[in-house]
Amino acid sequence: MTLRPASASDLLIDGKLTAGSGGVFDVVNPATEEVLGQAADATADDMDAAIGAARTAFDTTDWSRDHAFRARCLRQLRDALLAHGDELRELAIAEIGCPAFLTGGPQFEGPVRDLGYFADLAENHTWTVDLGEAEPMGLKNHRELRSEAAGVVGAITPWNFPHQINFAKIGPALAAGCTVVLKPAPDTPWAAALVGKVIAEETDIPPGVINIVTSSDHRLGAQLSEDPRVDLVSFTGSTATGKKIMVAAAETLKKVFLELGGKSAFIVLDDADLATACSMAAFNVVTHAGQGCAIPTRLLVPREKLADAIAATRKSLAGLAAGDPTDSGTICGPLISARQRDRVESYIELARSEGGVIEIGGGRPADKPKGWFVEPTLVSGLDNSSRVAQEEIFGPVLVIIPHDGDEDAIRIANDSPYGLSGAVWATDPDRIEAVVAGVRTGTLGINGGIWYSADVPFGGYKQSGIGREMGVAGFEEYLEVKAVARPA
Known part of the structure; x- marks a missing residue:
């Protein structure tokens, strides 16, 4: 058959x-x-x-x-x-x-x-x-x-x-x-x-x-x-x-x-390997063009390391361009429809109007005249109260937000109507445990840990x-x- x-x-x-x-x-x-x-x-x-x-x-x-x-x-x-x-x-x-x-x-x-x-x-x-x-x-x-x-x-x-x-x-x-x-x-x-x-x-x-x-x-x-x-x-x-x-x-x-829905936080503490963490955050947000409810789309980094985090994330995103989904090396494919692309592009324009900086991406790939592609995009310069940090975009758009220590990172992560997933990158076990216990979310990965499996319940808190x-x-x-x- x-x-x-x-x-x-x-x-x-x-x-x-x-x-x-x-x-x-x-x-x-x-x-x-x-x-x-x-x-x-x-x-x-x-x-x-x-x-x-x-x-x-x-x-x-x-x-x-x-x-x-x-x-x-x-x-x-x-x-x-x-x-x-x-x-x-x-x-x-x-x-x-x-x-x-x-x-x-x-x-x-x-x-x-x-x-x-x-x-x-x-x-x-x-x-x-x-x-x-x-x-x-x-x-x-x-x-x-x-x-x-x-x-x-x-x-x-x-x-x-x-x-x-x-x-x-x-x-x-x-x-x-x-x-x-x-x-x-x-x-x-x-x-x-x-x-x-x-x-x-x-x-x-x-x-x-x-x-x-x-x-x-x-x-x-x-x-x-x-x-x-x-x-x-x-x-x-x-x-x-x-x-x-x-x-x-x-x-x-x-x-x-x-x-x-979800608007999950990827929390990086100050004892983490910053470059590795930012690279993983970039990989996550472009996978399937960011069209996943559990994908972390807010990258929370120590304020004193913000510039380095922006540079590391931008570098990683530059190597993850949108491409042909039939190619075995493609991570970021197209969005599902013209309607969804319009939605994602409207949020990128909203980020600009709210005073955000488009560190990389922000448009359509020049080499893709056909297909509903959007470039992997990094937004900086906005706080967690901005709409692009609060609302689910469902596209390859990552918002980077500085935090002032572990408790502040937990506060920002929880300052959302959603509570579906998230991630924490750190070294100290006690600090990791404090984040895991403090973030109100249904799933959470530690240093790249993968929770997805048939025997693992999936779902969220709040909305x-x-x-x-x-x-x-x-x-x-x-x-x-x-x-x-x-x-x-």
């Missing part, structure tokens, strides 16, 4: 591959602006059918109770996707604009292999816990706790790391015994639709257990959030949209998991979200707990 779409990539509804009622919409290569092909354009009627299929599959089949079968299906899906790895990597680079090196990690292979981790959880989770006997009100009872699937999950995902985020929702939701309706971002529909093709043709996942609905209409996400047949909404995207989903879900009091994705904590987001008692 070939996965390359000849024209339109179908919806997956109730186990069948079907055309979208709204026709098709174009899939565009962000590095070349060329139309790659089309994706099925679903309507509200298609979404209604998908939700109905998921509801029926949950309510009328043994999917939620057959743990071993679910584990087998997840491993089956993992193996089938890996067998199509070359095709899917090529298509990911073309559709997402992600640098080729990332497809060996979070842009494809890592998340696919992680399906095996969630299969293991389905098999090994303690689904029933015996609490033993007790005598409430003098009556002897035997009690137990049962973990059960939450029900129908509406999964709404973004375009920046579509494979990673799609599987971080599909994997634990299916492992927990839920059924799923996946609504991927319009910018990257193939990353989801082609998985639907594999599910339909190469796995034993029953009809209705997972439904994939691509559409150019963002309102279908709201439809998922509002429908009373959906028990849980799992959303990754902007904080503004996450707030709207909370409001929509409140009408039916459904559970929500929200993984939202960076609610709940955790990945790990046992992420798996348990898709469970309900039932207490059962009987006379002893």
Whole structure:
């Protein structure tokens, strides 16, 4: 079976591959602006059918109770996707604009292999816990706790790391015994639709257990959030949209998991290797053109070393120019769309108007007349109250800010509506521990430490979200707990 779409990539509804009622919409290569092909354009009627299929599959089949079968299906899906790895990597680079090196990690292979981790959880989770006997009100009872699937999950995902985020929702939701309706971002529909093709043709996942609905209409996400047949909404995207989903879900009091924005701080203390730290900060902020919610975009350095830090960061960014994502040496590819490039450029102009200095970058690469590229950019001369230091830009733009010691660095890091991720570079273990304990964020790397892994929960504090994705904590987001008692 070939996965390359000849024209339109179908919806997956109730186990069948079907055309979208709204026709098709174009899939565009962000590095070349060329139309790659089309994706099925679903309507509200298609979404209604998908939700109905998921509801029926949950309510009328043994999917939620057959743990071993679910584990087998997840491993089956993992193996089938890996067998199509070359095709899917090529298509990911073309559709997402992600640098080729990332497809060996979070842009494809890592998340696919992680399906095996969630299969293991389905098999090994303690689904029933015996609490033993007790005598409430003098009556002897035997009690137990049962973990059960939450029900129908509406999964709404973004375009920046579509494979990673799609599987971080599909994997634990299916492992927990839920059924799923996946609504991927319009910018990257193939990353989801082609998985639907594999599910339909190469796995034993029953009809209705997972439904994939691509559409150019963002309102279908709201439809998922509002429908009373959906028990849980799992959303990754902007904080503004996450707030709207909370409001929509409140009408039916459904559970929500929200993984939202970030404006993470990269803290450098005065005992760190400044050049190495600044080089790593530069590398992070240009990876995938800065289109990652957990990428640190505020570089906090000792005030007395500010000039040296600017020089070191500028030098590193100069060697990380935006390039062709098919080139194995490219770190910074294009932005996903002309709309996103306009947004990033507007923030660069805002930095100038606020009195910031563009130390390097600030424009479009002269050698890239096609594609939605922005030069890696370093902004200095602004404090943490500036909008470019407070708002998520989602591009290769780093703001460097001086601090006056460890406590001040922690204060600046926490002076943000977000609390998703961060980093600290230092030598003294006690000072490192003070920063780790003091910064209110969901993940934090020490001296280049990498926290991303299938078994590590990911999520944030404050306006960076609610709940955790990945790990046992992420798996348990898709469970309900039932207490059962009987006379002893």
